[in-house]
Amino acid sequence: MNNLQLEKQHSAYLKRLRKEKYEITGWQLFILLAFLTLWETAGRFNWIDPLLFSYPSKISSLFVAKLSDGSLALHTSVTLLETIAGFILGTALGTLFAAALWWSRKASRISDPYLVVLNSMPKVALGPIIIVALGPGYLAIITMGASISIIITTLVIYHAFHTVEPNYVKVIQSFGGNKKHTFLEVILPASFPAIISTLKVNVGLSWVGVIVGEFLVSKQGLGYMIIYGFQVFNFTLVLLSLFMIAVFSSLMYLGVEWLERKLIKN
């Protein structure tokens, strides 16, 4: 086959790929529009209880109203900051604990049963204690956001550290590298994929921790908006909060994916 024919085949292949991509995006948009239309129609014609399930146009007009009085931006930013802080704290401390356990095999064996117990315990149940201990404010809510992800992060990342190909470690040792070299040159970079996937899980977990924390104490935030909407029976407000959570947790997830591309080059 000559070059021209090869090129033709290649461009046809690229065209097929593009077509497939458009088709998938088309379906995704169609499902979204169909869902919104159905919801709107069902709400307006009272097929579903609009008091409970509301409908898109009602939610969007509330969105505009809350946006213009500034309260939505305030609640959202409060929750977002708490979540990001809890997310970073939980992941960083979890990774740090995992590193400590990797460093000392004895420490890891001693702590093993405690980690299992802590992991199986529902961390949100600690909420009341955390709130009383740290005071009903940002600190308690961030702690809840972090506590929910910290143990599972420790366990998953420690496991990743521990299953790094031993021959990579041997290469470092054969050059006279010490434990610190081994950790920084091999263990940590080899575990980046595992760390990234725990980050993806932790995005969801820290939102849970923070929202529950806000349920319990706060005067501000999306969790507060949900509880308030529930108490005054304004489910449009609840759904608006849910919408904001969906948007920002997806953005955080995209942020993690961006980090993944930065960290994992090969």
Added chain:
Amino acid sequence: MSFLQVNGISHVYLTKTKAKEAIADLSFSIEEGEFVSLLGPSGCGKSTLLSIISGLLQPTEGNVIIQGKTKHKPGESMGYMLQQDYLFPWKTIEDNCLIGLKLTNRLTKESIDGTLNLLDQMGLYDVRHAYPDQLSGGMRQRVALVRTLATGPDLLLLDEPFSALDYQTKLKLENLVSATLKTHNKSALLVTHDIGEAIAMSDRVILLSPRPGKIARTFQMPSHLRELIPFDARNDPEFAEHFQVIWKELDSLEQSPT
């Protein structure tokens, strides 16, 4: 005084169920610039012995003297090549090659240039910014060779470094390694279970018997075979003779109940 002396090495592996003797009272030496192969069936403690010589593993008994020194740290005067390349997939080819210098705090303009020069000699200069997964198996093992040579070791420990490669690549790399070692007058200890490879590359072949590993016989290769490059050595009539002798010896070792 020999370049490397291995004196009465024994090693015992302890597990929950038993204590297993991997190597028993093993002694031999390597002269400067000499290429020695350890040949033996699986279970004769070949890799254990390399780990002990490199200083990664403390022997239960005996000692290793290199250039007159008993105490040596890994990485000081030895390079270790493993069965597979084990290049770090997250580092570029260049960074992979420089890791030894980095770990021993010897990253200087000269040493970096020296490593790049080695890469150039192996025909890898153009791919220095690539990542290992973009390279073929033979290229990767060549990078691993550069990585091992970059720290300027006097002794190379080769733990079946060609066993994971296809036959053609393996023959090419044998020639390359042999020529590189000869030019830089380096000593080498090759562990293998490939009789042909041992004969083609070595000055001396030490045959080990298994469970626990000890020296069964030593074969000195004739001088004209030693001077040939490995590929030509394989085609020499004397190669076939030695192959037959060692083959029979190895066969009897594997069958004899020990």
